[in-house]
Amino acid sequence: MIAELSSTVRIISPSHHVGLDDYAAVGALALPVQDLRAHAAIIVPRFEDRTIWMVNSTAQGGGVAEMLPGVVALLRELGLAVEWVVAGSDDPDFFRLTKRIHNLVHGEGDPALTRDDRTLFETVSRRNSDALAARVKVTDVLVIHDPQTVALGAMLKESIGLPTIWRCHIGLDRRTPETSAAWKFLRPWATACDRAVFSAPEYIPDYLSGKATIIHPAVDPLSHKNRDLSIHKLVGILCNSGLIGEQAPPRSPPFEHRARRLQPDGRWAAATEPEDLGLLFRPFVTQVSRWDRLKGWRPLLRGFVTLKERYTHDGKLEPIGLRTIETSRLLLAGPDPEAIEDDPEGREVLDELRDDYLALPSALQREIAILALPMDSAKQNALMVNALQRCSTVVVQNSLREGFGLTVTEAMWKAIPVLGSSAAGIRQQIHDGLEGRLVRDPEDPDEIARALREMLADDHARDRWARAAQRRAHHDFLIFTQLRRWLEVLGEIG
Numbered sequence: 001m002i003a004e005l006s007s008t009v010r011i012i013s014p015s016h017h018v019g020l021d022d023y024a025a026v027g028a029l030a031l032p033v034q035d036l037r038a039h040a041a042i043i044v045p046r047f048e049d050r051t052i053w054m055v056n057s058t059a060q061g062g063g064v065a066e067m068l069p070g071v072v073a074l075l076r077e078l079g080l081a082v083e084w085v086v087a088g089s090d091d092p093d094f095f096r097l098t099k100r101i102h103n104l105v106h107g108e109g110d111p112a113l114t115r116d117d118r119t120l121f122e123t124v125s126r127r128n129s130d131a132l133a134a135r136v137k138v139t140d141v142l143v144i145h146d147p148q149t150v151a152l153g154a155m156l157k158e159s160i161g162l163p164t165i166w167r168c169h170i171g172l173d174r175r176t177p178e179t180s181a182a183w184k185f186l187r188p189w190a191t192a193c194d195r196a197v198f199s200a201p202e203y204i205p206d207y208l209s210g211k212a213t214i215i216h217p218a219v220d221p222l223s224h225k226n227r228d229l230s231i232h233k234l235v236g237i238l239c240n241s242g243l244i245g246e247q248a249p250p251r252s253p254p255f256e257h258r259a260r261r262l263q264p265d266g267r268w269a270a271a272t273e274p275e276d277l278g279l280l281f282r283p284f285v286t287q288v289s290r291w292d293r294l295k296g297w298r299p300l301l302r303g304f305v306t307l308k309e310r311y312t313h314d315g316k317l318e319p320i321g322l323r324t325i326e327t328s329r330l331l332l333a334g335p336d337p338e339a340i341e342d343d344p345e346g347r348e349v350l351d352e353l354r355d356d357y358l359a360l361p362s363a364l365q366r367e368i369a370i371l372a373l374p375m376d377s378a379k380q381n382a383l384m385v386n387a388l389q390r391c392s393t394v395v396v397q398n399s400l401r402e403g404f405g406l407t408v409t410e411a412m413w414k415a416i417p418v419l420g421s422s423a424a425g426i427r428q429q430i431h432d433g434l435e436g437r438l439v440r441d442p443e444d445p446d447e448i449a450r451a452l453r454e455m456l457a458d459d460h461a462r463d464r465w466a467r468a469a470q471r472r473a474h475h476d477f478l479i480f481t482q483l484r485r486w487l488e489v490l491g492e493i494g
């Protein structure tokens with residue numbers, strides 16, 4: 001359900017199919033739920049008749065939109081009045097600018113932000129803040145997510161005076177001229193907020209050091225993206241989404257929108273064309289992400305090609321390890337291009353990847369699948385990602401930069417071995433050799449190939465990494481820890 005406050009500001013009712021009792025019924029989750037309830041009993045009474053407004057810029061796509069429905073629904077169940085507002089813009093220049101700011105915070109792009117950029121940022125934010133102003137009260141709490149909404153937050157803080165928290169999900173662990181340009185641009189609005197929340201201490205700009213705190217992002221273990229799938233359910237999802245051929249008798253009808261696969265002639269067609277992917281039998285190396293240059297797609301593709309060229313005749317490997325490498329396939333999956341029409345950079349990145357793929361010899365093209373996942377239904381998209389991650393022998397996140405990297409957490413929780421890059425957010429989650437493997441340089445195909453060789457050839461090490469990763473995710477990166485931290489932060493300001 002959606003309520004429109006203006007053409008660009010909407011209140012969204014997240015659909016969430018499980019409640020705290022459902023989590024508590026799962027053995028390993030009972031204690032964290034109990035702990036969360038105990039915290040809520042202390043904090044929640046202080047927020048009677050007050051609304052917590054969570055504001056971000058998109059309802060779908062990316063880590064923030066992934067987390068908010070669960071956070072909003074469970075905070076509500078704990079007794080808080082929480083509303084989720086999406087404040088966007090119909091001006092593509094606004095998102096082009098915010099994408100530039102996003103990249104600059106990660107140290108990439110042209111640092112020259114102009115007076116016109118500031119005017120555009122302020123105009124869109126002013127319009128959105130005016131649309132929301134009639135709904136918020138001085139006793140409410142405003143939580144604004146990421147740079148896209150920071151000026152809106154500062155404006156509401158100024159006009160209404162309510163406590164305002166800026167939750168910034170991105171960051172880099174060093175300062176460069178690019179990051180400095182972004183932080184300078186954001187400074188007037190960021191400093192107007194009462195508190196700031198970051199995913200890692202290294203990300204906090206100096207001017208926020210006194211009022212910033214850390215909350216790790218987290219996954220929801222019972223969401224469609226992460227919940228356990230029985231073998232029948234998993235095969236059913238693959239079948240319904242067109243990722244494997246039809247099986248008889250069908251248990252449920254096919255999804256209306258199905259996955260598509262890039263073909264050797266450059267068309268998008270059924271995922272089972274020109275032949276079955278082999279998801280149920282082959283060892284898959286999988287990356288699922290947005291089509292963003294910073295996700296390291298092209299070097300990953302080159303790394304896999306190097307693996308196939310260099311290590312399929314490696315005499316030092318045991319036969320089983322060699323066979324795993326020989327039969328392995330690479331799966332690169334992201335949003336269907338139809339869903340990213342308003343994301344020019346995403347289309348460019350996908351086009352570049354497509355060109356790389358089309359230039360490969362056909363024997364290698366057969367070993368690599370580039371998949372477009374429909375975004376029309378959030379639930380079906382989540383189930384597809386869940387099933388694909390579970391079908392993988394290794395999940396990769398080869399990001400050049402990463403604020404956190406929920407895809408890593410998702411694989412850790414599922415006990416799927418992860419190959420990450422040493423981008424700051426991924427290093428928060430994985431210590432190299434302990435909870436998975438990390439490549440030092442995600443732009444070096446040789447290093448990626450060596451790491452994949454090592455991972456694919458060693459079943460025992462994969463099991464070890466996977467178990468340690470699941471333990472870490474359970475302890476630090478489940479939604480309960482995140483919610484408890486939110487209650488603590490609210491307690492401090494309320």
Ligand code: UDP
Pocket residue numbers: 061062063064066225288289290333334335336373381382385404405406407408410
């Ligand atoms: N994702 C998805 N479908 C896709 C691509 C990505 O559901 O086609 C999800 C992915 O599973 C993860 C989120 O989008 O939950 C991406 O979050 P992450 O923190 O990895 O990166 P971000 O996109 O926020 O940079």
